[in-house]
Amino acid sequence: MSNQKYEQAGVAMTCRSFAEYEQMFNFELAELQDTAILDVAGGASSFVAEACARGIQARAVDPLYELDPESIYTYGLKEIETSTEKIARLESSFDWSYYGNLGNHRKSREQSLARFIDDYRNQRETGRYISALLPQLPYEAGTFSLVVCSHFLFLYHEQFDYEFHLRAVEELLRVCRVGGQVQIYPLRTLHWDLYPHLEQLIDALEQQGAKSVLLPSSLPFIPGSDQLLCITK
Known part of the structure; x- marks a missing residue:
């Protein structure tokens, strides 16, 4: 086990952009145009907002979405402040080739938080953003052709045991179409x-x-994070 650790109590709010998801x-981009995408544990990432602006069918689920836009924005700013301080203490350990500094x-x-909040405020009642918690998602089987999960599963190994991970991934596969993919x-x-x-x-x-x-x-920002898991149903 590594001698270093990113200290985190509970699950952090994620605020990542479409460009980061691309990486x-x-x-x-062309491959996503006819793809129905679900971002699970999307947090305050602007991926869905930016994807929809590009004409891509995308939705997100996260327990955070039970909150109003102002509460999420306030929480997000505090989360960014806290995470920046943590990263600064471990700065030399990360790969800065994408972000620069x-x-x-x-x-x-x-920027991702602000973009998300604008879209969340306008689309909250349309079903684009739904409050849900793994391992149960409020969608019928086979609803999406691509299901992605960023910076939740596996990352919080100490908080969620193997049985939770198995049930969670099985649920991601349930809402995925036959022939579709789950990517983590x-x-x-x-x-x-x-x-x-x-x-x-x-x-x-x-x-x-x-x-x-x-x-x-x-996007190998976290040490050793140069791979993703792709599961085909």
Whole structure:
């Protein structure tokens, strides 16, 4: 286990942009145009807002969405302040090839939060953003052709056991169409170690007929986070 750790009590709010999702999951914009996407544990990321502005069908779920826009915005600003302080203490450990420096990293979080809040305020009643908590999602089976989960599963290994992870991924697969994909990033814990039950999880999913493969990711900010898990239903 790594001697270093990103200290986190509870689950942090994520505020990531469409561009960051493109890097994390190696998305090609043209490939997403006819894809129904669900962002699970999307937090205050602006991925869905930016995707919809590009004509892509995208929705997000997160327990955060039970809150009003102003509460989320206030919470998000505090979260960005706190996370920036934590990252600063471990600054030399991270890969800055994408963000450049800590200031740019913080600025991208603030921009994503603001973009999300604008869309959330306007689209909250349309069903684009729904409050939900894994391992139960409020969608019929086979609703989406691509289901993504960023910076939640695997990362919080110490807080959520293997059974939770298995049930959560099974639920992601349930709402995914046959032939569709579930993609999860990163594969590292807050200790930056590879999720220790990854092989067990993949084996269990393959017994249910799902095919898993590790693919390269282009956003290796967290040490060692150069891969994502892609599961085909």
